[in-house]
Amino acid sequence: MPPPALESVTTDGEVLLTVEDLHAHFFTEHGELPAVDGVSFSIQRGRTLALVGESGCGKSVTAHAILRLIPPPGRIVRGRMILYSRRAGTIDIATLEEGDDPLYQVRGGLVSMIFQEPMTALSPVHTVGSQISEAILLHRKVTAAAARHLGIDMLRRVGVAAPERRYDQFPHEISGGMRQRAVIAMALVCNPELLIADEPTTALDMTTQAQILGLIKAFQHDTGCSVLFITHDLGVVAQTADDIAVMYLGRVVEHGNVRDILKRPGHPYTQGLLRSLPSLNTGGRLAAIPGAVPSLTAIPAGCGFHPRCPHARAGRCDIGSAPALRALTPGHSVACVRAEEIAGENHPAG
Amino acid sequence: MNPPVATPDPALPPGDVQEPLLSVRHLSKHFLTRRRSFLKKAAGPICVVNDLSFDLYPGETLGLVGESGSGKTTTARCILRALTPTSGEIWFRTNGQRVDLARLSERALKPLRPAMQLIFQDPYSSLNPRMTVNQIVGEPLVIHRLAKGSELDDRVADMLLRIGLKPEHRMRYPHAFSGGQRQRIGIARALIMRPSLVVADEAVSALDVSVQAQVLNLLKDLQEEFKLTCIFVAHNLDVIRHVCDRVAVMYAGRIVESGATAELFKDPRHPYTRALHSAVPRPDPDQHMNFEIIGEAADLGSLPSGCAYHPRCLQCFAPCQQHRPELQPAIGDAAGGTGDHLVACHLNDEARPRETP
Numbered sequence: 001m002p003p004p005a006l007e008s009v010t011t012d013g014e015v016l017l018t019v020e021d022l023h024a025h026f027f028t029e030h031g032e033l034p035a036v037d038g039v040s041f042s043i044q045r046g047r048t049l050a051l052v053g054e055s056g057c058g059k060s061v062t063a064h065a066i067l068r069l070i071p072p073p074g075r076i077v078r079g080r081m082i083l084y085s086r087r088a089g090t091i092d093i094a095t096l097e098e099g100d101d102p103l104y105q106v107r108g109g110l111v112s113m114i115f116q117e118p119m120t121a122l123s124p125v126h127t128v129g130s131q132i133s134e135a136i137l138l139h140r141k142v143t144a145a146a147a148r149h150l151g152i153d154m155l156r157r158v159g160v161a162a163p164e165r166r167y168d169q170f171p172h173e174i175s176g177g178m179r180q181r182a183v184i185a186m187a188l189v190c191n192p193e194l195l196i197a198d199e200p201t202t203a204l205d206m207t208t209q210a211q212i213l214g215l216i217k218a219f220q221h222d223t224g225c226s227v228l229f230i231t232h233d234l235g236v237v238a239q240t241a242d243d244i245a246v247m248y249l250g251r252v253v254e255h256g257n258v259r260d261i262l263k264r265p266g267h268p269y270t271q272g273l274l275r276s277l278p279s280l281n282t283g284g285r286l287a288a289i290p291g292a293v294p295s296l297t298a299i300p301a302g303c304g305f306h307p308r309c310p311h312a313r314a315g316r317c318d319i320g321s322a323p324a325l326r327a328l329t330p331g332h333s334v335a336c337v338r339a340e341e342i343a344g345e346n347h348p349a350g
Numbered sequence: 351m352n353p354p355v356a357t358p359d360p361a362l363p364p365g366d367v368q369e370p371l372l373s374v375r376h377l378s379k380h381f382l383t384r385r386r387s388f389l390k391k392a393a394g395p396i397c398v399v400n401d402l403s404f405d406l407y408p409g410e411t412l413g414l415v416g417e418s419g420s421g422k423t424t425t426a427r428c429i430l431r432a433l434t435p436t437s438g439e440i441w442f443r444t445n446g447q448r449v450d451l452a453r454l455s456e457r458a459l460k461p462l463r464p465a466m467q468l469i470f471q472d473p474y475s476s477l478n479p480r481m482t483v484n485q486i487v488g489e490p491l492v493i494h495r496l497a498k499g500s501e502l503d504d505r506v507a508d509m510l511l512r513i514g515l516k517p518e519h520r521m522r523y524p525h526a527f528s529g530g531q532r533q534r535i536g537i538a539r540a541l542i543m544r545p546s547l548v549v550a551d552e553a554v555s556a557l558d559v560s561v562q563a564q565v566l567n568l569l570k571d572l573q574e575e576f577k578l579t580c581i582f583v584a585h586n587l588d589v590i591r592h593v594c595d596r597v598a599v600m601y602a603g604r605i606v607e608s609g610a611t612a613e614l615f616k617d618p619r620h621p622y623t624r625a626l627h628s629a630v631p632r633p634d635p636d637q638h639m640n641f642e643i644i645g646e647a648a649d650l651g652s653l654p655s656g657c658a659y660h661p662r663c664l665q666c667f668a669p670c671q672q673h674r675p676e677l678q679p680a681i682g683d684a685a686g687g688t689g690d691h692l693v694a695c696h697l698n699d700e701a702r703p704r705e706t707p
Contacts, residue, residue: 054558235631276563288563
């Protein structure tokens, strides 16, 4: 059987979004906290980029920055976020002002987001359906009846049984997995070119997680949209992503395709994360990363990871500014001054 | 008070002379639901834990695993008598005697409480923000009047040292600590009573990977040091495999499979256990997730007939819809027929040899 004509997804480097040197700071009573401190990455059309890191690494702030949803006292200080939209042309999201039409076109239309906590992402006083149709009515010129039809159809596509009934129910009347599906329906209903999934499965059971991941993949396959997947779960990353950007203390410390990074991690932090996984250890002690993520008020000099790094060398890793990302192999870059030496130590034979 | 159950239970490995620390027999917990609106019928009692029996031996760690709503947390809370079970027996061995926790009054329970401690899931909501670490960790000793003055201080300081906090942290408040450190404080508060039974309810679920590994290592060390007997409630199979000696898989309030961890992970028999396995995303891009689970967890208010899992089961056949399978020794147990591997599934019936999945 010949493959369907429209199925193929371009993977030859048509870029949808580039984020360049993004800085988002929070202006608090403890001073100016660089939650995102010079982040650069790009997402190709039809591909999935996973933004990986632990709490406080700035992955969620980065995601919110793309929708210009950073809550005060945070704001974007510097940087560019260029969206190469097919529908609306090239837009620098960082320069948009609140109240600009293009911003509303981007937010929920070209770029949409699946939020982490389905109970807080849904309004408890509106029906599921009214929240889905709100997005449709904002972004498409359709009648209310047509919006209802589209909304019910979307609920069916995300695997909600009896969507006509669910459409008129309130969030508290449906199960957690169903709520997350409704949140996904809200995000997908306007056919976004970029879907941001901010830990969409962290609050869910493993079984529901597996179903939701399958759903996002299927949607991406059908529409060719790009996905920015925010997660701390390397298992989820391996199963969903094409490319990975590992973040630590507001910076990308490793960037490359999923196979390179998970099979041959170049940064000691990525190596540590992989070694901490109970699934890769059978019995015995886990190789935990010592210490804790430093506070943003006291970021170490030099490489931010050096106090926890088993490969850190005094005089090289703990002075100056944070190391920049540089290519280790084509398409695989690492922000570690000792990356080559460490690779040699880990695999002395080759 | 009734004597302990004398009849051999299928959950008991034969030939083991060691007495269990905890024997749960036919434990059930029902919750009454209120009528939500005048349009709806008043629902009957919802059976969250249904006829549960298992044994826990000293020094052993039992993992309770299942989806949300499977009754694992309710089971744990009934054992600690944070909830009063509707029926059943919870035999707990303390000071050489066996007592049925299910029947004791609050007053009679109090002297037993130090022996059973809980480690909470959320290290943010389970620590009082207005108490110092010193007060939080020392409070159980104060409540049970087990120590005061300099002895209290010494024991708190000693405990903090064991869980990896510095003595100068004692006067700080919880907000000054990271999630991993807070969880350590919660562990210290539980262990300072030198409990014989510790229940950890999703104790590492809220933690980041690297910190989770630290806390898991700490728990393993403390298990050895204090000879802890633990019930470990979790939904993450990888974590369960790492810390537990035995595992009980729960679905809709019942144990559907139980056995030694290695055995259960190597040769899972119940389709639900296999589905749980298949849903764990492997951190290897070449190992594709091929999950075999459909639908949502059963609604406890209207459980399906027969095996509660049958509407989601890909191997469902005729008897599954009619008769609920009993927990029985797994046929052809690779463990050498110790009878420790139990499964409640009609595929396990002797009349119908198991097909290789």
